[in-house]
Amino acid sequence: MDAEFAAFVAAKQHGLLRYGMLLTGGDPHTAADLTQETFLRLGRRWRHVRDVEHQDAYARRTMTRLWWTRSKRDRREQLRAEPEDRAAKETGPDWESEVWAALQQLPPRQRAVLVLRYYEDCSEKEIAEVLACRPGTVKSQASRGMASLRRLMGVELTDGDVVGRSGDE
Numbered sequence: 001m002d003a004e005f006a007a008f009v010a011a012k013q014h015g016l017l018r019y020g021m022l023l024t025g026g027d028p029h030t031a032a033d034l035t036q037e038t039f040l041r042l043g044r045r046w047r048h049v050r051d052v053e054h055q056d057a058y059a060r061r062t063m064t065r066l067w068w069t070r071s072k073r074d075r076r077e078q079l080r081a082e083p084e085d086r087a088a089k090e091t092g093p094d095w096e097s098e099v100w101a102a103l104q105q106l107p108p109r110q111r112a113v114l115v116l117r118y119y120e121d122c123s124e125k126e127i128a129e130v131l132a133c134r135p136g137t138v139k140s141q142a143s144r145g146m147a148s149l150r151r152l153m154g155v156e157l158t159d160g161d162v163v164g165r166s167g168d169e
Contacts, residue, residue: 005046012055016038016039016060017032019063019120020034020067023063024067026100034066034067035063041062054126060116060120067112071108098153106148109141110141110142110144110145111145113138113141113142114145116131117142
């Protein structure tokens with residue numbers, strides 16, 4: 001393995017694993033698989049990736065696309081079994097489980113935007129780069145995602161709240 005790539009993996013593995021955990025709703029097994037597959041793909045293309053200006057964004061984009069592909073396949077398969085250790089992990093505060101449960105109900109792009117924005121603290125420009133879309137798309141997906149979270153969690157909206165228009169989710 002290239003020493004530069006090994007240093008990249010060592011420096012970025014915890015951040016990518018955390019991002020994978022957030023995308024998958026805290027599933028450590030799927031997050032680990034996504035992280036490993038991301039590094040495998042980056043390793044195969046390391047000659048190209050080493051010259052990319054924003055390697056973090058490139059790695060997140062790779063992981064996000066893997067997750068989208070996997071989530072589409074999983075929705076088709078509709079597997080419902082949960083590992084035993086997941087139940088133990090979900091014994092946190094009520095608000096946290098409500099947030100996670102609501103977040104899991106969002107469409108993949110909205111979930112990715114909210115995770116990148118509010119958990120990974122990325123700017124709209126960085127999110128647009130990761131998701132290969134325009135900053136305006138990031139804004140609309142964030143607005144719609146937050147509106148959906150509020151609705152799913154039963155949070156009342158006031159007239160002053162700015163959210164996505166109803167009906168165009």
